[in-house]
Amino acid sequence: MKKRILLQVVLGSLIGVCISFIVPLFISMVVNDGNYYPVALEMQQAYGNQLNAVIIQVMVSTLYGAAWGIAPLIFTIEKWSLLRQTVTHLLLTSLCTFPAAYICYWMDHSVVSIISYFSIFVVIYLGIWVFQYLNIKNQIKRMNHKIHTLN
Structure with missing residues (x-):
């Protein structure tokens, strides 16, 4: 590791x-x-x-x-x-x-910019996370379907 x-x-x-x-x-x-x-x-x-x-x-x-x-x-x-x-x-x-x-x-060195930074960061992060989560969930669903069709 x-x-x-x-x-x-x-x-x-x-x-x-x-x-x-x-x-x-x-x-x-x-x-x-x-x-x-x-x-x-x-x-x-x-x-x-x-x-x-x-x-x-x-x-x-x-x-x-x-x-x-x-x-x-x-x-x-x-x-x-x-x-x-x-x-x-x-x-x-x-x-x-x-x-x-x-x-x-x-980024600008102001309170508004700092708040904007964190807001934009979190929105982008959550968007990517949700996309990845749904993608992985879909992959698991397909793998489970293949397993069930083999049995």
Whole structure:
């Protein structure tokens, strides 16, 4: 299990850093003025210069990716109920996403933005969770049907 956790942390970290460079690339392409915008302007101003901001964003994205990398392992804890797994996963992912979004200025630093962040996060999370739940339930139904037709 320790190997799996380490692998998930490393892969998650690498994916987090990759995403932190790919998203700004797409944003820069949309702006389409010939410049690359690796970080939010507010972040650059807050941390003194672009290099400092990029270094911080890479460090944050590494930790953020690591947290998201291990988050699915919560659903492998068989002694926990689905409710406990889901709530723990939601707390881990939302509480690691918020500081990353705040530190990297992916959101405005206001009470309204914080409330909006958590509202949007929970709605998206619940939407994905319900979709996954129904999909898994349907797969179980099909497997049970195959088992019953074999007997």
